[in-house]
Amino acid sequence: MTIARTQLVSPDITSFYHCVSRCVRRSFLCGDDPLTGVSYEHRRHWVEQRILALAQIYCIDICAYAVMSNHYHLVVHINRAKALQLSExxxxxxxxxxxxxxxxxxxxxxxxxxxxxxxxxxxxxxxxxxxLYSLSWLMKELNYHIALRANQEDQCRGHFWEGRFKSQALLDEKALLAAMTYTDLNPVRANIAETPETSEYTSFKRRVNALESNQETPLGLFPFIGDMHQDQTNGIPFRLIDYMEWVDFVGRQMREGKPGYIKQTHPGIISRLSLNQIDSIHLCTRLERERGLWIGTKQRLQYVKSLLNRQRLHGIMV
Structure with missing residues (x-):
């Protein structure tokens, strides 16, 4: 049974979500179509620029994104407080x-x-x-814009995306970390990039490029606030350098059925969040293989089940 979007996405439960939207047609969103030989690589730029443009309008912060050949990933933060503080x-x-x-x-x-x-x-x-803080409206305006341009280019009509985008509620820091890591490592796992910093059209590469230009947070992305900004509450609760080391560490782990991996290192974020390495790698793997609508600890999942008055909850326990 289809679950109402109002239950899947509720800022009262959590403000962080992982979203995926996929093409419904055989033709590619981006990349090279092996059947026709036509390249749609330029469409990656369309999607990335549209994501960043909408982030300047909507009160929904972009934590991570990755634009792939026939789908894209977004990890977002719904900033309801920011929207409520705006004047008319x-x-x-x-x-x-x-x-x-x-x-x-x-x-x-x-x-x-x-x-x-x-x-x-x-x-x-x-x-x-x-x-302005509705995730459904953000995704609608993102997908409509891309579908319109793609249909005009292909000289065709009809649906370009699946009917509904998929969303997962990220109930705690470990779930947020796993979803962001999974998103930023998508090109590496697909073996279309050797490292995260060379993965085109991803938030990771955009953050690295900003650092090389002495810019802490690139325009359109949610900042990392970490331990050095305890007075700030509006940001990703990790240090950027720890997160980058963590992504590199997880990316080194070879996965069954996944051709891509990167070199190994040891991230400082493990000790900061008191994460167990094996459990954390297992969680990132489960995000790829399991379809959970809510991700969090047993206590958080029980809380959501009680809040929504549901007998069962299709979640992933961390």
């Missing part, structure tokens, strides 16, 4: 970047609203505010 005019300014404003809102911006029109104006702005 800030909400309108963000919405206007992607949508044409109705006459009512145009009158509001010019200060020409009558007293009777004001409640309807505020109601519309309230709807837009909620959409």
């Amino acid at each position: 005019r800030e909400v309108v300014a963000r919405w206007e970047q992607e949508h044409q404003l109705p006459p009512l809102i145009q009158s509001y911006l010019k200060g020409q609203l009558s007293a009777s029109e004001y409640p309807a104006c505020l109601k519309l702005i309230h709807i837009w505010r909620e959409r």
